Amino acid sequence: MHEPASAIEPQRITGHRGDDDLLTAGLGAEGLRATAPPAFADAAHPAAAELRRRAIWSNWRGIADLSPGGGYGRLYGSFASMPGREYSALARVPGARHPHRVLVQVPDAFDAGRRCVVVAPSSGSRGIYGAIAVAAPWALPKGCAVAYTDKGAGTDYVDLDAGLGVRLDGTPARLDAAGEDLAFAPHVPAGAGGIAFKHAHSQDNPEADWGRHVKQAAEFALVALARAFPQDAPFTFGNTRVIAVGVSNGGGAVLRAAELEGDWLDAVVAGEPNVYVDGHGGRPFYDFATEAALLMPCALPHASPRAPAETAWRVRCAMLAAAGWLEGADALAQARSAHARMRAAGWTGQALEAGASSVDLNLWRAVAATYASAYGRHGVGEHPCGFAFSVQDAGSGSHPATPAERGAWWSDASGIPPGNGVGLVDPHLAPPDLALPGLLRLRALYAGQGEEATRVREGIAATRAAPPREGLPVLVVHGTDDGLIPPAFTSAPYVAAARAAGCDGVRYWQVRNGGHFDAFLAVPAYGARHAPMLPYVHAALDRVSAYLDGRAALPADAVIDARGRGAGVVEAAQLPMP
Template sequence: MIEPQRVTEHRGSDDLLTAGLGLDGLRAMAPPAFADAAAPTAAELRRRAIWNNWRGIADLSPTGGYGTVYGSVAAVPGREYAALARLPGAKQPHRVLVQVPDAFDQARRCVVVAPASGSRGVYGAIAVAGPWALPRGCAVAYTDKGAGTDYVDLDAGIGVRLDGTPGRLGEAVDLAFAPEVPAGATGVAFKHAHSQDNPEADWGRHVKQAAEFALSALGQAFPAAGPFTFDNTRVIAVGVSNGGGAVLRAAELDGGWLDAVVAGEPNVLVEGHGSRPLYDFSTEAALLMPCALLHLPADSLPQPPLRAQVEPLWTLRCATLQAAGLVQGADTAAQARSAYEQMEASGWTDEALKAGALSVGFDLWRSVAATYASAYGRHGIGAHPCGFSFSAQNPDFSARPATGAERGVWWSDAAGIPPGNGVGIVDTKLAPPDFTLPGLQCLRDLYTGQDAAAAGVREGIAATRAAMPRADLPVLVVHGSDDGLVPPAFTSDPYVAAARAAGRDQVRYWQVRNAEHFDAFLALPAYGARYAPMLPYVYAALDRVAAHLDGQGALPADAVIEARGRGAGAVDAAQLPLPQ
C-alpha cells in the first residue's frame, strides 16, 4: 500500500471540515487572505482550497438552508495524511488525501472514499463526503482522480509540490504534475489535459487506490488497532458529477473491497440504452445550444445569463450556423427552431436546455471540449489537434506570462480546467464574425470525423465506458431531472437501464424533480427560486445505504422525488421531501 508522505494535524482553529472557517467564514465573499501574498504557506493554501471547494459545490447562501435544514459544518479535529499515488503504467500521479477524525470509531471502522467532482483538486469532494462522514467518526479518503489543480507555469518552469506550494521542474522531487515539456513551450499546462494518461479511463482505479491509501493511513494513525483491511473496515464510495462517474467505475472492479456506492448526477457512459459520451453532447451543445435557446420563451430561462446581453451573440450564432449548413432557415426564428429540433431529436429536454443556458453563459462547453479532446487523444503540451492551448492572457486575449501572484493561487483557487483564475483558453482558430465557431467545429469533428486524430479521441472515449457493478453491491444513483450539464437522459437513465438488463437488482435510482447540476449557483436568486439542491439527497442516500449495511432496512426503492425551489423565501424541509 501507499505510505503517507505528509501528515498534518488540524485542531482548534484549524479543523478538518472547514479549516476553522465555520459557516460564516465559508460564506465570506473574500477568500482567506495570505500573510504574504508572494509566498503563501501550505496551511494558508489548504484553508483557501477548502474555502473554494466548499463554495464550488454547496449552496451556502443565507437562504439556502445549508447547516440548518441539511448538512453540517461542525468543527471536526483530526489529522490529514497525504501522498502522491501512481497507477501501474501511468505517466503522472494522482493525489490522495485521508482525513482521520480524532473521534474515529475504531469499533465500527468506516471509510468514505470521495473522488473530486469535475476536474477539481484533492479537496474537490469535501462538501460531498466530509459533512456526512467526519461527524460520524468515519475517515474520508479523497482523490483528484488524475486531474486537479496542479498547474505548471511553463514560462517560469514552476509546478506544485505535495503541500500545495510552488516547486521548480527538475528540482523538486514531490511535484504532483511533472509533464514532458517541449523546448520553447510557453503558457500553462495542467494534468487533466496534458498528463497523456487519459485519466478518465482509470477513474475507478483511482478510487480504489484512494481507499487502499486510507487503510494505510489508518494503520499509521492507530497502530495498536491494526491492521486495517477491507475485511474489517467498511468502505462506501460517494461522488457527484465526474466523481459520481468515478464511483460507478469503482463499482465494477473485482473483489469485495467496496460495500456501497452513492453516485450523484454521474457523468457515466454505458453501451446502448441511449447513452451518449460527455464529449459528444458537449460539442453538440457548444455549437447548437446558443441558437436553440432563442426558440424557448425568453421568460422561461433563468437569469443569468442576462438575455439582453447574450441575445445578439446567440442571434449571430444562428446566422453562422446557417451559413455553415448546420441549421436551416431564412431568419433567426427559423434557424433557432432548426437548432432546437436537432437537439430535441438527439435527446435534449426543454428542462436540460433551460439549465444548460448557464453553461453557455460561462463558455463551459468549449472549456470541457478543449480539455477532454486533449485528454482522450493523450496529447502532450503543444500537441492539441485543434491548436488549443492555455495561458495567462491580456485584455485582448493574447497570451502572456503569468505573474507570481496569479501562479500562487492556482492550486487553491482553480477548478482544474480553464478558463478561470487568470488562465484562459488560447484558440488559434479565432476568426470573425463568430470568433469561437471555427475552433468548436474542429472539436466537433474530433468526434464525428474520420481522420487519425478523431479516431484517437473516439478510442479514448471508448476506454471510459462503464461496466456493470458487482452483482451484490448496493448502488444508489441520484440525479436531478433538470440537469443541463450532465443530462440524465444520456447518463443515469441508460446506466440504470443497463443495470436492470444485466440483472443488477441492487441498483436503485432517485430522480429529483426541479434539480439541476450546480448547487453552488442556487445562490443566484433566479436559480434558487426555481431549483432544489442536490446535496440533501446525496446525504440522504448515504443515510439509507449505511442503514441497510447495518441491517436496519432494505435498500430504498426507486423514487421520483417532487422537490422544488425556494421561491422568494428560504429553503425549508417541506421543499425537500425524502423517499419513504
C-alpha cells in the same frame, strides 16, 4: 480480496485541531460564507497551511449552497469543528505516466468499533479537496475517515514560462529540481510557454482510470488508519466498511469503481454522475458537450427565456445554417431547427432550458478543449485543434504569470481554465462568430474522420462503464433539470444497462427541479427554478448505511417532488425525502 493490493505510504502527515480543523479549516460557517477568500500573508509566497485553508474555502463554495437561507448546516450537512489528522500522498495506477493525489482525513473521534471509510473523488476536475462538501459533513461527525482523490486531474498547474510545478503541499517547486515531490511534471518541449495542467496534458486519459483512482484512495485509507491507530491495526477491507460517494465526474468515478472485481467496496452513492454506457440512450460527454457548444446558443431562444445576447444567437444561427447544420430562412426558423435537432438527439426540454447557464459561462467550449486533449492523450503543445492555455490580460493578450497570480492557482482554480487569470487560447478565432471555427474542429474530433479523430474516439471508448459488481448496493441520484450532465444520456442509461445485466442492487432517485450546480442556487434566476442536490446525496448515504447495518431495506426507486430553492429561507417541505 480483503487486503489492499498495494500499500501506498503516507508522504505527508499534518494535524488539524483548534482553529484549523478537518471540515472547515477553522473557518466555520461564517468564514466559508465570506465572499473574500482567506488572505495570504505574502501573496507571492503563500504557506502550505494558508493554501490548504483557502483550498477548503474555495471547494466548499464551488459545490454547496452556503447562503444563510439555503439550508446547509440547518436542514442538511454540518459545519461542526472536526479535529484530526490528514495523510496525503501521490499514488500512481499501473501504466500511468503521472500520479494522482490521495488524501485521507482521520478524525480524532474515529470509531474503531465501527470502522468506516467514505471514499470521495473530486467533482469536475477539481483538486484534492473537491469533494469535501459532499462527503466530509456526513462522514466525519459519524466517526468515519474520508479518503479523497483528484482522479488524475486537479489544480497542479505548471507554469511553463517559469519552469515551476506544484509540490504535494501545494507550494511551488522547479520542474528540474531533484528530489521534489511534484504532483505533475510533464514533458516540456523546447520553447513551450503558457500553462499546463494534468487533465489536459498528462497523456494518461485519466477518465479511463477513474475507478482505479477510487480504489487506490480506499487502499491508502487503510494504510493511513493503521498509521493513525496502530493499536487497532490491521485495517482491511474485511473489517472496515467502505462507501464511495461522488457528484458529477466524481459520481461517474464511483460508478466506475463499482464495476471493479473484489469485495473491497460495500456501497456506492452517485450524484448526477457523468457516466457513459453503450445503448439505452447513453451518450459520451464529449459527444453531447460539443453538440451543445455548437447548437445550444442558437436553440435557446426557442427553448428558454434566458437566451443569449440577441446578436450572438442570430449570428450563430446564420453561420450554422450556411454550413448546412440547420434549416430556415430567418433566425427564428433556424432557432427552431436547432431546437428540433437537439430534441431529436435526446435533449429534454428541462435540460435545454437549464443549459443556458453553461452557455453563459462558455463552459461547453472550455470542457471540450480540455477533454479533447485528454482523450487523445496529447501532451504540452500537441492539442489536435491547436488550443493552448496562458495567463491572459484584461484584453485579448497574454503575459507570463506573476508570483501572486501563480500563488493562488492551486487553492483557487477549478481544474479546467478559464479561471483565476488562466484562459483558453483559440488559434482559430475569426469573426463574425469568433468561437465557431474552433468549435467545429472540436466537434469533428468526434464526428469526423482522420487519425486525430480516431485517437479521440478511442480515448472516449476507454471510459465506457460496465455494470456494477453483483450484489453491490448502488444508489444513483440525479436532478431532472440537469443541463450539464443530462440524466437522459447518463444516469438513466446506466441504470437501465445495469438492470439489463441482472444487477438488482441498483436504485434510482430522480429529483424534480434538481439542477447541476448547488453553488449557483443563491443566484435568483437559477435558484428560482432549481432545487439543491446535496440533501439527496446525504440522504442516499443515510439509506445505504442503514441497509448495510441491517436496519432497513434498500430504498425503492423514486421520483421526488423537490421545489426550487427560491429567494427566501429554504424549508424542509421544499425538500421531501423518499
